[in-house]
Every structure is written in C-alpha cells, then in structure tokens.
Amino acid sequence: MVRFRHLKVFMGGCILATLFICGVAAPLLAPFNPQEQRLETRLQAPAWMGGQSAANWLGTDNLGRDILSRIIYGSRISLLVGVTTVILAGLVGCFLGAIAGYFGNGTDEAVSKVTEIFLAFPFLLLAIALMAFLGQGVINIILALMMSRWVQYCRVVRGEVLSLKQRDFVTAAKALGGKDFYILLKHVVPNTLASITVVATFAMAIVIISEASLSFLGLGVPASIPTWGSMLNEGRSYMNRAPWLTIFPGLAIFITVFGINLLGDGLRDMFDPKLRRQ
Amino acid sequence: MAKKIPASSRRDFLRRAAALSVGAVVGPYIARDAFAASRDRITIYHSSVADSLHPYKHSSSPIYGQWQHIMEPLVEYDYKRKDYVGILAESWEFQGKRWVMHLKKGIKFHNGAPLTSKDVAFSIERMRDEKGGSLQASNFKDVTEVQTPDDHTVIFVTKQPLAVFLDRLENRFIISKLAADKHGDQMDQNPIGTGPYKYVSYQRGGNFVFTRNDDYWGGKANIKEIVFKKVTEDAARLAALESGQADLINNIPVHEVARLQRHPRVKIEKIEGLRMFFLAFNVAHKPFDNKLVRQAVNYSVDAPAIIKNIFDGIGYAINGPVGANVLGADPKFKRYPYDPKKAKELLAQAGYPNGCDIQLYYSAGRYPKDTEVCQVVAAQMVKGGFRVELISQEWAIFWETSGVNGGKLPFYYIGRGSLTDADTLYDQYFRTGTTKRSNYSNPELDKLIEEQQKTPDFKKRTAILQQAGKIIMDEAPFVPLYNLADIYGVTKNVSWKVRPDEKVLAWDMKIT
Numbered sequence: 001m002v003r004f005r006h007l008k009v010f011m012g013g014c015i016l017a018t019l020f021i022c023g024v025a026a027p028l029l030a031p032f033n034p035q036e037q038r039l040e041t042r043l044q045a046p047a048w049m050g051g052q053s054a055a056n057w058l059g060t061d062n063l064g065r066d067i068l069s070r071i072i073y074g075s076r077i078s079l080l081v082g083v084t085t086v087i088l089a090g091l092v093g094c095f096l097g098a099i100a101g102y103f104g105n106g107t108d109e110a111v112s113k114v115t116e117i118f119l120a121f122p123f124l125l126l127a128i129a130l131m132a133f134l135g136q137g138v139i140n141i142i143l144a145l146m147m148s149r150w151v152q153y154c155r156v157v158r159g160e161v162l163s164l165k166q167r168d169f170v171t172a173a174k175a176l177g178g179k180d181f182y183i184l185l186k187h188v189v190p191n192t193l194a195s196i197t198v199v200a201t202f203a204m205a206i207v208i209i210s211e212a213s214l215s216f217l218g219l220g221v222p223a224s225i226p227t228w229g230s231m232l233n234e235g236r237s238y239m240n241r242a243p244w245l246t247i248f249p250g251l252a253i254f255i256t257v258f259g260i261n262l263l264g265d266g267l268r269d270m271f272d273p274k275l276r277r278q
Numbered sequence: 279m280a281k282k283i284p285a286s287s288r289r290d291f292l293r294r295a296a297a298l299s300v301g302a303v304v305g306p307y308i309a310r311d312a313f314a315a316s317r318d319r320i321t322i323y324h325s326s327v328a329d330s331l332h333p334y335k336h337s338s339s340p341i342y343g344q345w346q347h348i349m350e351p352l353v354e355y356d357y358k359r360k361d362y363v364g365i366l367a368e369s370w371e372f373q374g375k376r377w378v379m380h381l382k383k384g385i386k387f388h389n390g391a392p393l394t395s396k397d398v399a400f401s402i403e404r405m406r407d408e409k410g411g412s413l414q415a416s417n418f419k420d421v422t423e424v425q426t427p428d429d430h431t432v433i434f435v436t437k438q439p440l441a442v443f444l445d446r447l448e449n450r451f452i453i454s455k456l457a458a459d460k461h462g463d464q465m466d467q468n469p470i471g472t473g474p475y476k477y478v479s480y481q482r483g484g485n486f487v488f489t490r491n492d493d494y495w496g497g498k499a500n501i502k503e504i505v506f507k508k509v510t511e512d513a514a515r516l517a518a519l520e521s522g523q524a525d526l527i528n529n530i531p532v533h534e535v536a537r538l539q540r541h542p543r544v545k546i547e548k549i550e551g552l553r554m555f556f557l558a559f560n561v562a563h564k565p566f567d568n569k570l571v572r573q574a575v576n577y578s579v580d581a582p583a584i585i586k587n588i589f590d591g592i593g594y595a596i597n598g599p600v601g602a603n604v605l606g607a608d609p610k611f612k613r614y615p616y617d618p619k620k621a622k623e624l625l626a627q628a629g630y631p632n633g634c635d636i637q638l639y640y641s642a643g644r645y646p647k648d649t650e651v652c653q654v655v656a657a658q659m660v661k662g663g664f665r666v667e668l669i670s671q672e673w674a675i676f677w678e679t680s681g682v683n684g685g686k687l688p689f690y691y692i693g694r695g696s697l698t699d700a701d702t703l704y705d706q707y708f709r710t711g712t713t714k715r716s717n718y719s720n721p722e723l724d725k726l727i728e729e730q731q732k733t734p735d736f737k738k739r740t741a742i743l744q745q746a747g748k749i750i751m752d753e754a755p756f757v758p759l760y761n762l763a764d765i766y767g768v769t770k771n772v773s774w775k776v777r778p779d780e781k782v783l784a785w786d787m788k789i790t
Contacts (some may be wrong), residue, residue, distance in 0.1 A: 240534075
C-alpha cells in the first residue's frame with residue numbers, strides 16, 4: 001500500500017517535472033521556431049506516419065508550423081497559467097477563508113454570501129464571461145480563472161479553521177495573550193496546509209483544462225502564442241484530413257492533467273491520517 | 279423470424295425493445311437517405327435565417343432572400359445585365375431631386391388587395407421607423423418626402439440629386455397596408471406581400487415555411503413548399519446534407535469541397551462572392567497617418583499566397599480597390615505586388631528604419647478561417663519589416679463604437695458584404711465624415727464621390743468611380759485582399775442557379 005501510494009506521487013511528479021522542463025527549456029528542446037510558417041509544407045503527416053519531412057516528428061499544422069515545437073512551447077502557457085492561478089487563487093481564498101472561519105459572525109456571513117454568489121455560476125461560464133469582458137491576454141486569463149477558482153480554497157480553509165479554532169492549542173495561545181492574526185498565521189493556517197496542497201493540485205488540473213477550453217473557444221491568449229487549446233481549435237476543422245493536428249495537443253493535455261491528478265491523489269493519501277496509521 | 283417465440287423473458291423483452299427503438303430512430307433516416315425526398319418540398323439549412331417576423335429588423339443579404347419569397351421590392355439588380363430591373367415598378371424617372379416610380383398594374387397581394395402607391399408609402403414609413411425596430415432606415419436618410427399623387431405613382435423627394443437611389447431601393451420590400459391595418463399590432467404575425475410564395479409558419483431558431491402562391495402575378499414557381507431552417511454549425515449542416523435531411527446548405531468550408539465533390543448524391547455550387555475582404559487602416563492612428571507606411575503594408579501582404587494555401591485556391595485576389603465584378607472597377611488596375619524588400623525601403627523612408635510595431639485586430643470566427651488568415655498576414659508582414667501583434671475581439675466590441683465604428687482600431691481585417699457598386703465602399707470607408715472606420719479625408723476624393731452620386735448615367739459614373747479608385751490605390755487607405763467563393767452543397771437532383779449575393783431563391787428551382 002505504502003509503496004503504491006508513493007508510486008502515484010512519484011509518477012505524477014515525473015510527469016509534472018517533464019512538463020516543467022519543457023516549459024523552461026522550450027527554446028533548447030524545440031526543433032523549430034513554433035511561429036515559423038512554411039505554407040508550402042502545410043498539413044504534413046508525422047514523419048513516422050509517412051510524412052514528407054523527417055524533421056517534423058509530429059507533423060506540421062495548417063500553416064506549416066512544426067507541431068512538436070508548438071506543443072513544447074504550449075506547455076509554457078499551461079504551466080504559467082496553472083501555477084500562477086493556483087497560487088493567486090490560493091492566497092485570496094485562504095485569506096478570506098481563514099478570517100471568515102476564525103472571526104465568525106458578520107465576517108463569516110459576508111464572506112460566505114460572496115462565495116455562494118460565485119458558486120452559483122458554473123465555473124467555466126463565469127470564466128468565459130470574464131474573458132469576454134477583459135479581452136484576450138495571459139494576465140487576463142489568469143485573472144479570470146483566479147476569480148472563479150478562489151472559492152474552493154475559501155470553503156475548505158473556512159471549514160478547517162472553524163474546527164481548529166476550538167482546539168486546545170488555540171485556546172492556550174489565546175490565554176497567553178496572542179493577537180488574533182498572530183494565532184491565525186502561526187497556529188491555525190499551518191495546520192490547514194495539507195488540505196490546501198490537495199486542493200491546489202486538483203485546482204491546477206482544472207485550471208489547465210479551463211485554460212485550454214478558453215483558448216479553444218478563442219477567448220484565451222492571442223493567436224500568436226501557441227497553446228494547446230488553440231491548437232485543438234485550429235486543428236478542429238481539419239479532423240478528417242489531418243487528425244494529427246488535434247490528436248497530439250489533446251494527448252498533451254490528457255497526460256498533463258492525468259499526471260497532476262495522480263500527484264494530487266497520492267498527496268491526499270499521504271496526508272490522510274487514517275491511511276497513515278494503517 | 280420464423281423461430282417459435284418462447285414465453286418472453288425479461289432479457290428477451292429488453293432486447294426486442296432495444297431493437298425496435300433503434301429501428302424507430304434510424305428507419306426514417308434510412309428512408310430519407312435518398313435524393314430530395316419530395317418533389318413538392320425543398321428543405322434549406324442556412325447559417326442565417328430571419329431572427330424575427332419583423333420584415334425590416336435586419337439588413338443582411340441571406341435574410342432579404344428569405345423575405346423575398348413573400349414580398350417584393352420595387353427594383354432589383356440584375357447581375358447578368360449589370361443594371362436595375364423593375365419588379366413591382368414598371369418604370370422610373372430621375373428628375374433632379376425627384377425619383378418618380380410607376381408601379382405595375384394588376385398586381386395583387388396575398389389577401390387579394392391590389393398593390394397601390396399607398397402600400398409603398400406605408401412600407402417605407404415602417405422601414406424608416408427605427409424605434410419600431412427597423413434596421414433599414416439609413417437607406418432613406420436623404421429622402422425628405424414620399425408622395426403618392428395617384429394609385430400607381432410614387433415620388434421620392436431627396437435633399438440633393440441622388441443618382442444611386444436605385445441601389446437604396448433594392449431589397450426594400452413592400453407589404454400590404456390593408457393587412458397591416460386589419461391586424462394592428464399583430465401585423466408581423468400575418469406577413470402579406472405580393473411574392474411567389476405565401477407565409478405559412480415561423481419559429482425562432484426553427485423552421486421558416488412558405489407555400490406557393492398559385493395566384494402569383496408572374497411566372498408560377500415549381501416547388502410547392504419551401505422550408506428554411508437556421509443551423510449555424512457548419513458540421514451540422516454538412517451532416518444534414520449528406521444524410522438527406524437537407525436539400526441545400528450554404529457556407530461549405532473550403533477544406534470539405536474536395537471530399538464532397540466525390541459524394542454520390544451531392545454537388546457543389548460555387549460563385550465568386552460579393553463580400554470583399556480587406557485590411558483597413560484608421561489613418562487617425564500612428565503610423566498609418568503616413569502614406570508610405572500604408573503602401574509598405576500593401577507591398578508586404580501576399581493575398582494570392584493566402585488564397586492558395588488557406589483557401590485551397592478557391593478565392594479571387596482583387597486587382598485594384600474593388601473586385602472585377604463591381605461597378606467602378608478598372609481592368610487597368612493592378613494590386614500592389616508582394617515585395618517585402620520594397621516595403622522595408624518605404625518603411626525606412628517613412629522614418630522606421632528598424633521596423634515598426636503594430637497591432638492587427640480581427641474578430642475570430644466571424645469570417646471563414648479568419649484566425650489563420652491573420653496569422654499568415656502577420657508572418658508575411660514580418661518580412662516587410664513590421665512586428666505584428668494579433669488581437670481578436672468579440673464581434674460586438676470589435677464592430678461597434680468601442681471598435682471599428684468608433685474609430686478606435688488602427689488596423690483591422692474586415693469583409694464588406696453585398697458589394698456591387700464601388701460607391702458603397704468609397705462612401706462608407708473613405709469619404710470624409712460618413713463613418714469613423716478609416717477617418718480618411720481627402721477633399722479631392724470627396725468631390726469625386728459626391729459628383730458620381732449625382733450622375734445618373736452609368737458609363738459616366740463608372741468613369742468617375744475609376745478616377746476615384748486611382749486616387750485610393752495610390753493613397754492606400756486599405757489593403758484590398760480577395761473575394762471568397764460562396765460555396766453551396768445541393769442534392770444532385772435539384773437544379774438551382776447559384777447567385778452571387780448570398781440569397782437562396784427557390785422559385786426558379788426544380789426537382790427532377
């Protein structure tokens with residue numbers, strides 16, 4: 001059991017590490033400039049599927065750009081949007097959740113009402129509305145996804161804090177004259193970190209898929225930046241003629257999200273005291 | 279089936295039920311998987327169908343085509359003769375500030391009432407009623423009065439002599455005043471016109487159905503019933519055509535053409551469209567206030583390469599400021615050749631020796647393959663010394679006062695539809711003060727535009743428009759690109775003549 005648990009974390013971690021390396025070292029790894037168009041060699045099949053050009057391992061797209069290079073560069077956006085959104089949403093959500101849970105009463109009421117308003121919107125619909133309002137761009141996409149993602153953190157942290165603040169060590173800290181924010185930061189929040197980590201990993205998977213969805217819908221980053229979602233969208237109309245345009249970016253999204261989910265699953269098992277005792 | 283049926287077990291029952299329901303669902307489709315199922319009905323799946331029963335609450339060519347089955351205009355442009363022909367009008371006279379239209383006699387509305395000048399005046403009044411929802415009012419902005427001296431004469435009085443008025447009268451359909459008076463605020467639910475078809479039913483987003491008008495004043499139509507259905511998704515329309523649900527569909531994506539040409543039951547009909555695509559500058563923004571920069575952009579965009587590679591060769595590059603079929607085109611015009619070196623030189627002369635950063639705006643999904651086109655344009659322009667950032671906006675934001683029509687976008691990709699007369703484009707984009715789309719202002723050009731609008735003679739008008747075109751080519755306030763083909767898929771046993779104006783008209787169709 002223990003071995004397998006670590007195996008999940010290990011495999012997930014490996015996939016995520018590969019993604020990370022791809023993102024950081026994209027200029028070194030990619031065989032071509034992802035933006036370079038060669039209209040005369042458009043829609044070439046992958047080299048091993050009988051394509052004309054041996055250099056294009058995964059074929060070329062509708063404008064003759066190398067698909068492998070675009071996937072490697074596309075990982076940058078996925079990673080950037082995924083990590084930044086998760087951190088920013090985490091900060092906002094944890095802060096609001098912590099004060100709501102700790103102070104209770106009016107604060108709790110106000111924060112809970114706001115989270116309920118946000119929860120009332122389907123997540124992607126809210127993101128689409130925000131993108132339509134904000135316009136294209138990496139920062140906007142991060143903002144839109146953050147606005148619709150912080151709620152999960154807030155709910156989880158609020159619940160944890162509600163139970164933690166009744167515990168003896170908090171009472172002790174209070175008895176010793178600790179200020180509220182000192183107690184929150186030093187005693188309460190650190191105890192919620194395990195849950196936050198799990199929420200964050202799953203949130204990252206959802207955020208990456210959402211970014212791809214928004215890009216697919218043409219609401220993501222500008223067309224000049226390669227992303228997996230926009231690759232899917234551009235390849236969609238060529239499904240009959242050149243399926244590799246959609247298969248490979250689709251696989252990239254699938255493997256990434258699968259890896260992150262594995263990691264999250266493993267981490268949850270690791271942090272679960274019931275499983276740990278076994 | 280001859281097997282003896284045992285006492286039915288539950289599993290058996292379920293199995294049979296499943297088979298039966300599959301049969302029930304699939305059966306009708308198999309039956310319809312043939313040529314046009316009925317000789318009496320044609321089903322048209324179109325990406326754009328009337329969004330309401332208000333006959334004037336739109337200004338789009340395919341929707342004009344649908345209404346035209348029920349109601350008719352005074353005049354219509356004949357693409358073959360390149361001139362206007364009378365439909366409800368017998369003849370007309372241009373008398374300075376007056377246009378006198380004589381109506382044909384003996385035409386009856388679907389409710390039996392005769393067509394009179396009162397109906398024309400009433401219809402125009404509704405078209406001018408913007409508060410009532412009409413989107414066609416601007417066509418009459420120069421008309422000060424509509425007079426009806428007798429039952430068969432209508433006189434339009436204009437502020438200044440308006441030679442192009444027939445163009446404004448095209449697609450202005452006449453409805454029955456009698457029917458409107460009778461039905462009051464329910465008049466839109468009872469559309470009564472003079473057309474070859476009569477209204478049957480309408481559901482928003484569903485079917486728009488017409489039946490043949492057997493008492494039509496002109497030649498009787500062949501097919502009894504016409505069904506228009508709005509289907510916006512290309513793939514859904516294609517699937518309907520291939521499965522026999524639809525007899526005719528519009529907007530076939532170019533990359534499907536080769537496959538459909540091998541289809542046993544379907545044929546492709548295509549024609550050079552009237553929508554002209556171009557890259558427009560707004561000269562109020564830097565660096566496009568500089569003519570050399572605008573010319574440099576013209577030299578750095580290779581439209582033929584875009585047609586060849588993005589549209590599989592199905593497109594028509596424009597030589598000159600308008601396409602060859604447009605009134606005012608000049609066969610002597612040549613487009614700017616693709617010459618990135620020359621572009622760099624011009625850019626250096628204009629004061630940008632190290633290149634120039636610009637943004638290209640477009641609205642993704644509005645036009646066929648727009649994102650791909652803009653990406654290729656951006657890459658081509660890099661070779662001409664530009665660094666291009668692509669920005670896609672929602673159509674409403676892109677088009678309205680927050681964008682193109684507010685003069686906010688310096689450089690954008692756009693298509694101007696139903697372009698048959700260069701005047702439409704020149705007036706709308708390049709005349710001082712008409713719109714803010716390009717903010718281009720040139721008194722010399724303004725004078726020519728004004729002059730040709732007063733000239734009734736087609737030949738003289740063409741000559742003036744050609745002169746204006748020459749100025750526009752040199753001043754380069756835009757980059758003319760191409761016309762695309764309008765591509766339709768039609769079941770093979772339906773004979774239909776494709777039109778260049780995006781209208782699908784069913785009265786000259788035949789099912790064989």
